[in-house]
Amino acid sequence: MSIRSDFKSFLDVCGELFRFSLRFFRHGFQPPYEFSEFLKQCYVIGYKSLPLIGLTAFIMGIVLTMQLQPSMADYGVESQLPAIVAIAIVREVGPVITALIFAGKIGSSIGAELGSMKVTEQIDAMEVSGTNPFRYLVVTRVLACTFMLPVLVMLGDAISLYGAYLGVNIHTNTSFNLFWTQVFDNLVFGDVVPAFIKSFFFGFAVGIIGCYKGYNSSKGTEGVGRSANSAVVVSSVMIFIIDLLAVQVTNIFGY
């Protein structure tokens, strides 16, 4: 395959993904709403991911604190450790790490689930039975991803900060009260709000890419595996691209 055909296929995928997104918006905001399926997906996507997200966030909080501690001590600002860890977690580490884990868990599962449904022709059967498969399968999953990821990010931040509190206490003796005060004294809206908003975009990207890859899975079990794999890879890259855009937009607004 030449570079040219590679590039053409890349543009093809971009175009299809864009049309897929438009289709999501067209179907997503029109009744009938598949509300119970949306709640079920929220439960599966959000609640079921919490243990994994919580564990990684907790470890991230401890590790980040312990990694920063020697440098902070070198500069003689060890007392500012809670503040800098809190800012790092809330602004960047929390949303991105959570979104990446989310992409790994949910992106692959959506890709595999929809891919296997496509392969086993369940989607076609659904269409025949009169249910709109796009509305039932895609819209609910994408919406669930979009709304659950910010919640996961918030909970992940909370768990990360608790991990950071334990991490700070490995080297120093900081009361929870002091830690709390230092964290919230140094956080501003400009740290929380952009991070919260961008996590919606992360969730949407993971959901839409997972669904697109699964919905357009090629035939055979191999196709299911490939769609699951590429869903994770593309959504992970997409998370970083969105992050890059988000940091520039927030800088424009002066945060």
Next chain:
Amino acid sequence: MARQTINNAKLGAFVLGGLLFLILLLYMIGRNRSLFGSTYLLKARFENVQGLIPGNNVRYAGIQAGTVKKIDILNDTTIEVSMIIETKMENIIRKDAITSIGTDGLVGNKVINIVPGRSNAAIAIEGDLLATKKALDTDEILNTLSNTNKDVAIIVSGLKSTVERINNSSALWTLLSDETIPADIRNSATNIRLATSKASMMTNDLHAIIGDIKDGKGSAGILLKDTAFAYNLNEAAMKMRSVGVQADNLSTQLNSLVSGIQNDINTGKGPANSLLKDTSMVNKLNKSLDNIQMGTDGFNQNMEALKKSFLFRGYFRRQEKQKEAAKRLP
């Protein structure tokens, strides 16, 4: 269906947990930025705000009292800072409180410090303009420190060379290590002790002499203590005074005599006056002098006649020869 309900409860708890943390985060930040709760506004004007930005903390006597709301440039030298102050400070901050811009730690955020004024001014109300004090700029401190460092370096180098010279000076070390010096010093001390004992004896003698003088012994004692002597002295002084009085009289008499003479001269009595004042006498004298001159002319002619007469010619010749001999001789 029962399973679905349980799922919903868990999902609800999950979502609520996330939202609660978000709300908590926003509330805590908002509370620190004084967005909630009642506040009032105070202002202060600075020449230089040194990097203060909206949201920086305002402290009253070190206690968090509010935040900076906005910073306006009024003109090229005046910058007005508006501060949101919590209502709990409303009865504490007075109109004469002084604001200054400081730093939270050495390299931390800028803060506005409000310190109480001296007098008991009225309580500051919404919109009041507080007095400001120019804060110490870190740059200025560092500049001063740098100058101090240079001075210290100069002093240290001077000290170093001094110490080196002391170390290299053999004379000093000889002096310090010389063991005869303590003995010398001890001798000196003994001498000093002797001298002081002598001085003490001398003082005793002096004391005795002064005692004698007090008692009137010796010439000094007499001078100071003998009353008869003093009486004699007094008498002598009185005599001297009477002599002085007599001399005074004498000079008065002399004075009157002189003035009398002067008067006589001026008024024309006696020979002196005629000598000095009478013009007729002068004429007479002139005539007499003319007569004398004529008389002498006649006499000269007689003398010439005599020289020429044979009777006396021999005498004159002999006289000329004697003169010439007197010239030749020396």
